[in-house]
Amino acid sequence: MNDARESDLERSQARRLLKAWETPRGWRYWSAVNNSEVGLWYTLTAFAFFLFGGVLALVMRIQLAVPENDWLTHDQYNQIFTMHGSVMMFLFAVPILEAISIMLLPEMLGARDLPFPRLSAYGYWCFLIGGVFVCGSLFFDAAPRGGWFMYPPMTTQYQDGIGVDVWLLGLSFIEIASIAAAVELIVGVLKCRPPGMRLNLIPLYAWYILVVAVMILFAFPPLIAGDVLMELERAMDWPFFDVSRGGDPMLWQHLFWIFGHPEVYIVFLPSIALVAMMVPTFARTPMAGYGWIVLAAVGTGFLSFGLWVHHMFTTGIPGISIGIFSAASEAVAIPTGVQIFCFIATLLIGRVKRAVCLQFVLAGLATFIIGGLTGVMVAIAPFDYQAHDTYFIVGHLHYVLVGGTIFPIVAGFYYYYPFVTGKRLSERLGNLAFWLMLIGFNVAFFPMHLSGLIGMPRRVATYPSGMGLEIPNIISSIGAFVLGLGFVVLLWDVFRPKSKQPLVRRNVWDAGTLEWSGEVPDQPWGIRSIPIIQSRYPLWEQKNLLEGIDRGKFYLPDAEEGRRETLVTSAVDAELVHCLRVPGPSFLPFWAAVFTGGVFIFSTYHWWTAAGVCAVMSFCTIVTWLWTGTAEIPEKPTKSVGMGQSLPLYVSGPSAVGWWAMFITMLGDMTAFMSLVFGYFFYWTVHEEFPPAEWDGAEVYGPGTLWPMVGVALGIMAWCAVILARKSNRSDRSIAFYGAAIIGIVCSLLSALALFYGPYQNGMDPTQHVYTSSTAVLLLWTILHLVLGGVMLAYCIARRIAGRMDRQHDADLANVTLAWHFIALTTVITGATVALFPWVA
Amino acid sequence: MSTEPDIHPIAKHDSAAERPLSQQLWWIVVSPSLWAVHFMVCYLTAAIWCEKAGVQADPFALHFAITVYTVVVLPVMAWVAWSSHREFRRSEPPVPYDFDDPADRTHFLGFTAFLLSLLSLVATLFTVLVFVFVRSCH
Numbered sequence: 001m002n003d004a005r006e007s008d009l010e011r012s013q014a015r016r017l018l019k020a021w022e023t024p025r026g027w028r029y030w031s032a033v034n035n036s037e038v039g040l041w042y043t044l045t046a047f048a049f050f051l052f053g054g055v056l057a058l059v060m061r062i063q064l065a066v067p068e069n070d071w072l073t074h075d076q077y078n079q080i081f082t083m084h085g086s087v088m089m090f091l092f093a094v095p096i097l098e099a100i101s102i103m104l105l106p107e108m109l110g111a112r113d114l115p116f117p118r119l120s121a122y123g124y125w126c127f128l129i130g131g132v133f134v135c136g137s138l139f140f141d142a143a144p145r146g147g148w149f150m151y152p153p154m155t156t157q158y159q160d161g162i163g164v165d166v167w168l169l170g171l172s173f174i175e176i177a178s179i180a181a182a183v184e185l186i187v188g189v190l191k192c193r194p195p196g197m198r199l200n201l202i203p204l205y206a207w208y209i210l211v212v213a214v215m216i217l218f219a220f221p222p223l224i225a226g227d228v229l230m231e232l233e234r235a236m237d238w239p240f241f242d243v244s245r246g247g248d249p250m251l252w253q254h255l256f257w258i259f260g261h262p263e264v265y266i267v268f269l270p271s272i273a274l275v276a277m278m279v280p281t282f283a284r285t286p287m288a289g290y291g292w293i294v295l296a297a298v299g300t301g302f303l304s305f306g307l308w309v310h311h312m313f314t315t316g317i318p319g320i321s322i323g324i325f326s327a328a329s330e331a332v333a334i335p336t337g338v339q340i341f342c343f344i345a346t347l348l349i350g351r352v353k354r355a356v357c358l359q360f361v362l363a364g365l366a367t368f369i370i371g372g373l374t375g376v377m378v379a380i381a382p383f384d385y386q387a388h389d390t391y392f393i394v395g396h397l398h399y400v401l402v403g404g405t406i407f408p409i410v411a412g413f414y415y416y417y418p419f420v421t422g423k424r425l426s427e428r429l430g431n432l433a434f435w436l437m438l439i440g441f442n443v444a445f446f447p448m449h450l451s452g453l454i455g456m457p458r459r460v461a462t463y464p465s466g467m468g469l470e471i472p473n474i475i476s477s478i479g480a481f482v483l484g485l486g487f488v489v490l491l492w493d494v495f496r497p498k499s500k501q502p503l504v505r506r507n508v509w510d511a512g513t514l515e516w517s518g519e520v521p522d523q524p525w526g527i528r529s530i531p532i533i534q535s536r537y538p539l540w541e542q543k544n545l546l547e548g549i550d551r552g553k554f555y556l557p558d559a560e561e562g563r564r565e566t567l568v569t570s571a572v573d574a575e576l577v578h579c580l581r582v583p584g585p586s587f588l589p590f591w592a593a594v595f596t597g598g599v600f601i602f603s604t605y606h607w608w609t610a611a612g613v614c615a616v617m618s619f620c621t622i623v624t625w626l627w628t629g630t631a632e633i634p635e636k637p638t639k640s641v642g643m644g645q646s647l648p649l650y651v652s653g654p655s656a657v658g659w660w661a662m663f664i665t666m667l668g669d670m671t672a673f674m675s676l677v678f679g680y681f682f683y684w685t686v687h688e689e690f691p692p693a694e695w696d697g698a699e700v701y702g703p704g705t706l707w708p709m710v711g712v713a714l715g716i717m718a719w720c721a722v723i724l725a726r727k728s729n730r731s732d733r734s735i736a737f738y739g740a741a742i743i744g745i746v747c748s749l750l751s752a753l754a755l756f757y758g759p760y761q762n763g764m765d766p767t768q769h770v771y772t773s774s775t776a777v778l779l780l781w782t783i784l785h786l787v788l789g790g791v792m793l794a795y796c797i798a799r800r801i802a803g804r805m806d807r808q809h810d811a812d813l814a815n816v817t818l819a820w821h822f823i824a825l826t827t828v829i830t831g832a833t834v835a836l837f838p839w840v841a
Numbered sequence: 842m843s844t845e846p847d848i849h850p851i852a853k854h855d856s857a858a859e860r861p862l863s864q865q866l867w868w869i870v871v872s873p874s875l876w877a878v879h880f881m882v883c884y885l886t887a888a889i890w891c892e893k894a895g896v897q898a899d900p901f902a903l904h905f906a907i908t909v910y911t912v913v914v915l916p917v918m919a920w921v922a923w924s925s926h927r928e929f930r931r932s933e934p935p936v937p938y939d940f941d942d943p944a945d946r947t948h949f950l951g952f953t954a955f956l957l958s959l960l961s962l963v964a965t966l967f968t969v970l971v972f973v974f975v976r977s978c979h
Contacts, residue, residue: 190866196941199866200949291949294869295956302873303964306880318891318978323971324884331964534941572866573946685892 010551013558014528020559021112021525024585031585033117034524039103040420042124046096049131051487053087056080058484061444065477067465077461078145079163083138085148089263090171091131093405094216097270098123098181100412101209103420105185107515108203110194110533112526112556112566113582115187115657118589118629123177123184125593130177133601134170142166147459149256152241152249156233165234165604172227173600175220182216183664185209187657192566193574194514195555197533203513204287207294208273211301212266217664218305219262221672226255228672229679229777235606238766238773240679246695246770250315251682255675257308265304268368268400269297271408272339275361278415279343281511282358283350286537289342296342299335303328313384322381329379336372340365355509356430360411363438367403371396374449389459392452398445410437410490415509417494422503422520429493436486443479447472506546512537517549529557529642530567533574555642567641568657577655579639579647581632588625595621623795630658631811633804652811662815666822673781673826680774680833684841691771691838700769703779705835707758711751712831715786718747719824722793726817729800732807741797745790751827752786755779758835775834782830789823792816863928864947869954872918872961879914883907883968891978900977907972914965922958925951 024031032038059080063072072080102120106113114120137143144167146155155164189210193202229240230252239245241252280287287293306328313322343365352358374396378384387393410433417425451472456463463469507516516539517527531554535541548554556565556579568578598614634649641647653659684690692700721744728736759772759779766776796813799805805812862868890903928951 198941198943198946200946201941291952291956294953295960298869298873298953299957299960302870302877302961305877306964318887320887320891320971320975320978321884323975324880324887324968327967327971328880328964331960331967334963335960572860572864573943685889 010557013552016562017525017528017557017559018523020562020564020584021523023524028585030590031587033121033583033585033589035102035106035113035117035120036522036524036526038117038120038124039099039101042095042099042102042120042127045124045128045131046092046099049087049091049135050096051491052135053084053092054484054487056084056087058480060084061477061480063461064463064473066474067463067470069462072461074461075145078459079138079141079143081459082144082147082167083135086144086167086171087135088401089148089267090174091127091134093267093401094178094263095127095131095174096409097209097212097267098178098185100274100409100416101185101270102181104416104515105188105206105209106192106526106566107419107518108205108513109188109192109197110514110517110527110530111188111192112530112564114184115192115566115568115580115582116184116661118583118586118625119180119184119661121586122589122593123180125590126177126180126596127174129593129597130170130174130600133597134166134174137163137166137170149260150230150252151256152230152233152252153243156230156241162604165231168227168231168234169600169604172224172231173597175224175227176596178216179220179665179668182213182220182668183661185213186217186664187660189213190571191568191577191657191660192580193569194530194533195567195569195574195576197569197574199572200290201533201536203536204276204290204293204297205273208269208276208297211297212269212273215262215266215269215301215304217668218671219259219266221668222255222675223259225672225675225679226252226259228676229255232773232777235603236767238776239770240773240777242770245768246683246687246692247773248683248686248770250312250317250686251679253312253315254308254682255679257311258305258675260311261308262304264397264401265300268404269300271364271405271412273297274408274412274415275343275364276339277511277513278357278361278411279346280350280537281415281509282353282355282361283346284353284510285346285350286512286540287342288345288349289338290536293339293342296335296339299338300332303332303335307332310379310384313381314388326379326381330376333372333376340369355414356425356427356434357411357415359431359434360407360414363434364403364407364411367399367407367441369403371399371401371403375400387452389457390452391448391456391458394458395445395448395452398448402441402445407437413490413494418504418508418520419515419518419522421498422522423498423501424504424508425493429489433486433489433493436482436489438486440479440482440484440486444476444483445479447475447479451476507539512540514538517546519550528552529554531555552642555645557642561635565639567647568651568655576641576645576647578651579641579649580657581634581649583629586625586629588621588629592618592621592625626795627799627804631799631804631809633806633809650809650811652809652814656811656814658811659815659818662818666819669785670822670826673829676774676778676781677829677833680778680837683770683774684837687771690841692769695769698768700771701759701762701764702772702838703755703759703764703775703834704762705839707754707761708779708831708835711754711758711782712827712835714747714751714754715824715827715831718744718751718786718789719820721747722789722817722820725793725796726810726813729805729810729813730807734800737800738797741793745793748786748790748793748823752783752790755783755786755827755830778830778834782827785823785826789816789820792819863924863954864943864950866950868921868925868950869957872921872954872958875914875918876961876964879910879965880968882910883972886910887972887978903977904972907969911965911969915962918958918962918965922955922962925955925958927951929955 023037063069063077142162144163146159146164150167189206232238233240239247241247241249307325309321309325310329378387378396414425414430451469454468456469503520506520528549529552531545531549538545555567564582564584566580566582568580569575570577595614595618599611599618602611602614638646638648691702694700721740725737725740725744728740764772766773796816799812886906929948
C-alpha cells in the first residue's frame, strides 16, 4: 500500500520536473538555453570550424608539395595561412573546450544546469556570428593576411583593405564570448557542486577547467587591450605602433604573447582533463596522485604566464630578460611532466581494457611528449635563434597541439558519444581512423623538423628547388592527406545514420563519475535528484546511489512551482547555501548577440550609423534580458528542497552567484585596463624623454594636472555615494537611497566630463605622438567605465521604483557596488598615471 | 536487502569564516602568486634597468634589488611549504583515497599547497640563477 503511494508520488514528481525542464520544440528549439542543447550546438559549430581550418591546411600542403609552385598567389597563400592559424586557435581550440565543458560539467557536478544558462547561449550565438563573419571574409578576398599574430607595423601601415579590421573586430567579439564562458565555468565549478563534494572530491576535469577559466580571465584581456590599440591606430590614426611618432611595435608583441602563450596551455589543459576522466575508467582504478595532478594543473596555469617572451627571443631584447623567460620555459616542463607520469602510473596499476578511446589517449600522450621535448629545445635561446621562424617551429607546435589537444578531443568524442546520443561509435571504424591519423600525422609533421633545420622559413608561399627541401615537403603533403582521410572516417562515423543501432546500456563504460548516472535515453532534467556525494568515484563506491537518484530520494526531486532550479553550495566544502532558479528558454540572448555582432561587423566597414543603431538595440536587449530574467523576488523566502532541508530562494552579496560573476568579470576588465597602463609605462621605458616637450617641431600638450585630479575627486565622490546608497537601501530609507544614487550618477558623469575637459582645453592631440595617444586611451577607457557606472545606478533606481528591489532583495545594488569599487580604482589609477606621473618622469 | 541509498552522516561543518587560511582554497595559490610577483618585478626591474641605466652601467644596484626581492619572497614560500607539510602530516593519509571528511579536505589542501610551494621555490630559484649566470644586460 505504502509502496504504491510512494511510486505514485515519484511519478507525479518526475512529471512536474520533466515539464519544467522540457526542451522547446519546433522553431522555438533555437530559444533553448539548457546546457545540453547549447553545449551540443557549440561542439558541432566548433568542429565545423575545425574542418574548415583543416581544409585550409590541405590547400597549403598542395601549394607546398613541390618547389616553385604557382597554384596559389602569394597573397592568397598569406590569407590562407593566416586564417588557418586564427580559425584553429580562436574558432576551434578555445570554443571546443568551452563547448565540451558546458555540455559535461553540470552533469559531472550533478547540477541541473550552469548558473547562467542564458549567458552560455549568448556566448554561443556571438561565437557563431563572429566565426561566420571572419571565415566568410576569405571568400571575398578580404581575409586578414598578417599571420595569426598580426604583427604591426605590417598590419597597421602596409596592409590596406579591411582584412586586419575583420580579424581585430571579429575576433574581439568572439573573445567576449570566451570570457563569458570563463565566468560561467568558474562560478559553475566553485558554487554549483552537489552537497558533500568537497574540493578534494571534485572530478579532475573540474579542477582543470577551473584553472583554465581563470587563465582565460587573465590571458584574453591583454589581447583585447592590444586589439583596442591597433583598431584605434587603424581607424583614428593614434600612433601606438608607428615608430615615426614615438610608437613601438614591440608593445603589440608583448600584449599578444601575454595572451598567446597562456593560450596554448588554455587549449591543452582541458584536453588533458578529458584524459584524466578517461584513464581511470579504462584502467578501472581511481586516478593515482590526485593531489599531484591538481599541482600540475595549478602550477602549469601559473607558470604559463611567465613564458611569453620566448616567442620574442630574436627581437633584440636584453639577454637578461631572455634568460628569465628561458628559465621559466624550462620550469614549466616540471608540472607538465608530473601529470603525464600520473596517467602512466594509473594505467600501470589498473587492469587496462582495450578501446579506441584509450588508443587515442596514448597516441596523444606520446605525440605530446615528442612535442614537449622539441619545446624544451626551443626554450633554449641560442637554439631558438637558429630555429626561429623555420618549419622546425611549425613541427613543434603541431606536435604539442595535435598531441595535447586534438587526439584527446577525438578520444573524448568516442568516449562521450554515448553520453550525448545513447549510441556508440564503431570500434572498427575507430581503429581505422586511429591508424590513419597517427601515421598521417607523424608522416606530415616529423619531416618539418628536418626542413626547418635545413632552413625553410615559415609563412612563405613557395621555396626554391635544389636545397634538399623537395623530399621532406612532398612527404609532409602526403602525410597531411592521410591525416585528413582519418578525419573523414571519424566524420562518417559520427554522422552516419544509426537508427537501427540499439541504445547502449546505462553507464556504458562502467565509469565512476557522476556524469554517467544519466538514463538512456537521456532526460532533459540533467539528473533526477541531486545526490549527496561522499567519494571521488560515487558510482563505484556509494551503494544504491543510482537507485536513490532515480527514485528522487535526494535533493530537488520535484518542481512544484514549475520552475527550473539547481543547488548552490559553498566553495570549499560544498555545503548547501541557496536554491537557484535558473532561467528557461528565451530568444533574448540570440537577439543580444545579433545586435552586439552588428556593432562589431558594421564598425569593420566604418558604417558608423548602422553600428550606432546596433549598439542602442543591443543595449536595450541586454537591459530587457537583465530586467526580466535576473534577481527576481521569489514568491516565498525559502523552499523545501527535499531530505528535510529548506533553502533560501534569494541571496545577495558574496553568497550569490551573480556577485561572483560580477567580481570575475571586473577582474578581467581590470586586467585589460592594467594592460593599457603597462603600455603607457612601456613607452616611458623606450623613450629618453617621456612625456616629450615637443615633437617634430610642434609642442606636445598633455591633459594637465588640474582637471584629471578634479575627475578623480568626483569619481571618488560618486563611489562614496554608491556605498551610501547601498547602506540606505539596506536600512530602507528610500529618500536617502534615491538621493545618494542620483548624486552618484551626477558625480560619475561630471567626473567623465572633467577627464575629457582637461585634454580638450589643453589642446591635446592624440594623433601627434604616442604619449598623447596612450594618455588618451587611458582617459577614454575610464570615461566609458564612469558612464557605464552611472547607467548601472540608474538601473538600480528603476528597479527600486518598479518594486523589483527592496531592502532584503538587493542583489542588483550589491553587484553594482562591487563594480563601482573597480570603477573607482580605475579612475584613481588613470588620474595618477596621466596627471602625476609626468611630474616624476 | 535494503535499496535505500547508503549515506553516512555528513561530518560536522565548520563555516568558512571560522576556518584558518590554510583550510581555504586561497591557501594553495599563495606560493605560486608569490612566484608570479617575484617574476614580474625581476623582469620589470631588469627591463627598466637595461633601458634606463644603459648596458655599460655597473649592475650592482640591479643585483641588490633582485637580492632584496628574493630575500623577501623565499622565506614566505618556505613558511607556506613548512606549515602545509605540518598540516598534511598531522593526519593519517587517507587510504586508499579521500572521502567526504573535513580532515581529508585539509590533508588534500595541505598536500597540494606543499607541492605547489616546492614548485614555486624551484621556479623562483630558476629566475634568480639567471642573474647569477648572466650578470648584466647582454
